[in-house]
Amino acid sequence: MSEAMLRYEKLAAELEGMMADGALRHGDRLPSVRRLSVERRLSVSTVVQALRQLEDRGLVEARPQSGYFVRRPGPARAEPAQRSTPEMAVPVDVSQRLVRVLQAGCKPLVAPLAAALPAAELLPLAALQRLYASVARRHPKLLEGGSHINMDEPALVRQLVLRSLAWGGPLAGDEIIITNSCTEALGLCLRAVTKPGDTVAVESPAYYLMLQLLETLGLKALEIPTDPRVGLSVEALELATRHGGIAACLLVPNASNPLGCVMPDEKKRQLAALTAARGVPVIEDDIYGDLHFSPRRPWPIKAFDTSGNIMLCSSFSKSLTPALRIGFVAAGRYRSAIALQKTITSGATNPITQHVLAEYLESSAFERHLRTLRRSYERQVDSMQAAVSRYFPAATRMSQPQGGYVLWVELPEEFDTTALYERAIGENIAYVPGELFSPSGMYRNCLRLNCGNPHSPEIDDAVRRLGAVIACRSQSGARPN
Structure with missing residues (x-):
């Protein structure tokens, strides 16, 4: 461990101790970065590192133009218990x-x-509006036509590949398909790997939009017990898939909706290995992956995929604006089947919006x-x-x-x-x-x-x-x- 790391960790520990002792209370403003730098004889960057560590741990919060303040500690709360689920798949209604x-x-x-x-008010709408005007002015030919064959703008695919380095990647650029939303990506994946009457394993409770997709496609759902803290039970999934009969899994392992839980890496690794060995495709919704509360972004199940069995779906509707209508799927070995479904159902996603998103992702603003x-x-x-x-x-x-x-x-x-x-x-x-x-x-x-x-x-x-x-x-x- 470097001396610089020791310094910022020591400062963070001392400030945390002052909070525990009551010297710093909820709502108190911490000394400014400059003051801490001068008084503790530390560089500004070291002080900022210490404060960000406390921020990542939920102990302090930054307020624009005001500095850092001690956060209110949350009261102890009982969590919902994991429930037993029906053993049989059922139609969705x-x-x-x-x-x-x-x-x-x-x-x-x-x-x-x-x-x-x-x-x-939480979204960068003004910046996106300026980019729309700029992209339309600089790339007028984007409005001249469309294609059901060349659907993915290389600039956006490149940015997604670069971002995937933080997801345990990198993803392969040639497996990415740009879609009109995460919902469309999930639907395309389901169409590619299931047929009406098939059974799909889902978390319990499961995101209702996923259940709607299963309903509209004539698929049955098998609920898998899900822990409010660590997510879907891999042990229960192992039992459910032991004798076949499961056509796919449809999961939200990172900040699941509605529980908000994150599946630990070891469980993700086990799930990826289990489903690959049993030939059960996994459709993974990672729309909340960037909206984690932990110091580091949680990896998707896709990070542990060694056989192309995981289809990773996401979009920017929760982080930028739902109005973008831009999503994607990293389709693994199902790329051809999903691309065919995309060609048939909606063709290419808006190229101007793809360029706008690519430029915003390329900047440090995102x-x-x-x-x-x-x-x-x-x-x-x-x-x-x-x-x-x-x-x-x-x-x-x-x-x-x-x-x-x-x-x-x-x-x-x-x-x-x-x-x-x-x-x-x-x-x-x-x-x-x-x-x-x-x-x-x-x-x-x-x-x-x-x-x-x-x-x-x-x-x-x-x-x-x-x-x-x-x-x-x-x-x-x-x-x-």
Whole structure:
């Protein structure tokens, strides 16, 4: 370990000790970087390293133009328990109910706690608008035509390959296909490796949009038990695939939606080896990988793929803006089959947007934006957890997300969040009932909250009013049959 590393780690440890002793309390402003540099006879870069280490550990937060402040420690919270899941695959039927829930949540004056969308003020919209104008001016021929054969702009593919160095890569450029979204990428992968009536293994709870895809493609879902801290049970998947019958796995191993858990590297390695040995393709959604709360980006399962069996899908809708409609898949050995599906269904993705995204990724602005965005999402999740702790029943359990910006809430067993939903909407409060995350209808006492907006007084009041709706139901008796 270098002397410089020892210095910044020593400073970080001393500041942490002052917080533990109460010399520095929640909300206190730390001495400025310049002051610490002068008083401790350290370089500015060493001080900044120490503060960033404390920031990565959630002990301090940077406020623009103000400096570093001590963060509020989160209260101890019980996490939801891993549940047993049905042993048989079932057809999926969630779309109509889900559409009604999401439409109701988008109405004016309804608190935005349902759809997992980021707040516009957190996104670099002005920078992207300038790039659109610049790219259109410098590359006028991009509007002259399209192709169902040459679909991927080399500039964007190159940037994705470069970024994949942080994902345990690099990815191979010739396996990347640019898509219109992560959703399209997932759908293309499913079409390439399954047929109607097949069974697909999913996490439980599973992201409802994945369940919608299975429903529209006529596929059945097999729920695999998933731990709120370490993700899908590889042991349960091993049992499920022992005698065949599983056509594919559809997973979100990094900051899963809705639990927010991150699968450890060793479990990812085991899963990659197991599915390759048994010939079960894995479709991996890594859309939240860049939005981790840990010091280092978690690697995808794809990083442990040695046979081309993993299809890695992602997009920039959660980190830049959903309006870009740009995603991609690193397709492994299924590249030809997925490219054919892309050609048939939608052809090339907008070339101007591909160039805009490539130029933004090439600049240093994207990494700066990500660092700020991760801090914002983590603070917003913390604030939502604190609000739920204040306003919901005492026995409520919550996930402890390791990335992303959704919170999974488990109420006592007597509650039915689907039955509560109409009353909540009547109070202009939206959420997603837990049973929509399960093809078999589990998790009726659970709900998911969107934490994509800064925790304003209006958001806090919405959580308070939702807690009042729940409390009123508790006083009125048991869950109806």
